[in-house]
Amino acid sequence: MTIDAASPHQADPADVSPLRDSARRTLQIEHQAIGALADRLDSHFDHACELMLACQGRVVVTGMGKSGHIAGKIAATLASTGTPAFFVHPGEASHGDLGMITPGDVVLALSNSGETGEVTAILPLLKRMGTPLVSMTGNPESTLARHADAHLSAAVAREACPLDLAPTASTTAALALGDALAVALLEARGFTAEDFARSHPGGSLGKRLLLRVADLMHQGTRLPSVPMGSPLRDALLEMSRQGLGFTCVVDVQNRLIGVYTDGDLRRTLDQHTDLSQLSVDDVMTRPGKRIAPDLLAAEAVRVMEDNRITALAVVDEEGHPVGALHMHDLLRSGVI
Structure with missing residues (x-):
């Protein structure tokens, strides 16, 4: 008898899997926990937003244990969506870090029980400073909830843990409620995609939303250009010298009249047997695709993709070439 080593990976998807059954139960419980949050939103949510x-x-934002991990994520989400925020560990707050909190701040405290000692220990000090407190708990009758200016209920019917002990559904609910809070504040502030990009300058999203054509274009001596009436040979030499796959063709006022590209060269070779007598005017593309220097680099990507080209002339308001942009520049910058 032989054993097929691949057989474990060829099992019928309909076969019973205790592992998958467990995963489905977990997801279903957490799905229900999140769904129940919407029905419990009340004026306290509005007041929490108004305070922030x-x-x-x-x-x-503060919280202990698993709630602390969720609190850290909520602080990061708030900060990246227009609400300046940071996380303070409640244990450290009682040993000096409370000095990081000022009367002008708002504290968002997370605790599923609402009785976490490290969190409730700082309540008298917050009251003394007059710092507004928003609580997020699973118990609206808890110490933390009763002392808060606004209480957000993140209560769940049960944890996904079969022992109903490990924070699972409760932390998922708190995370979702934190996201709801951040998005409500984002929309209330009129937060835009460009605002988001300013706090994410190192990511690809930030580059797409912040980098402009002028930041990436070749200019000065790196701008390929030949005057109208130039022999085709001169245009080819300029293209070879600059290595951008095209050259601008300008009139006597240095305005862009057309471009000559690698694609134009292929068409020229198909249609002409003798290139020596050709002028660039005879075979260039008029008026040629162009873009303004102040547009987003992401817009240059769209123009290139829509027209299936790899380079663009950059022109000012009078139509004078001021730069050249190649697809490779966009790739190197991380815009693509």
Whole structure:
């Protein structure tokens, strides 16, 4: 008898899998936990948003254990969507880090039980400073909820953990409620894609939303250009010298009249047997694709893709070439 080593990977998808059954139960419980949040939103959510919108300082997010991990993520989401925020560990707050919190801040405190000692320990100090407090708990009658200016209920019917012990559905609900809070604030502030990019300058999204054509274009002596009436040979030499796959063709006022590209060269070779007598005017593309220097580099990508070209002339308002942009420049910059 032989054993097919690949057989474990060829099992019928309909076969019973305890592992998949467990995963489905977990996802279903957490799905229900998140769905229940919408029905519990009330005026406290509005007040929490109003406190954060009026905040002159930062939103200080705190929580212990698993709630602390969720609090850190919520702080990061708030900060990247227009609400300045940072995380403070509640244990460290009682040992000096409370000095990071000012009366002009708003504190968002997470605790599923609402009785976490490290969190409730800082409540008297927050009251003394007059710092507004927003709580997010699973128990609206808890110490943390009762002392808050606004309470957000993240209660769940049960944890996904079969022992109903490990924070699973409760942390998922808190995370989703934090996202709901961040998005509501984002929309209330009129936060735009460019605003988002300013806090993500190192990522590909930031580059697509911040980099402009002028930041990437070749200019000065790196701008390929020949005057109208030039022999085709001169245009080919200019293309070879600059290595951008095209050259601008300009009139006596240095305005862009057309371009001559690698594609034009292939068409020229197909249609003409003697290139020595040709002028660039005879075979160039008029008026040629062009773009303004102040447009986003992402717009240059769209123009290139729509027209199936790899380079663009960059022109000013009077039609004078001021730069040249190649697809390779966009690739190197991370825009693509």
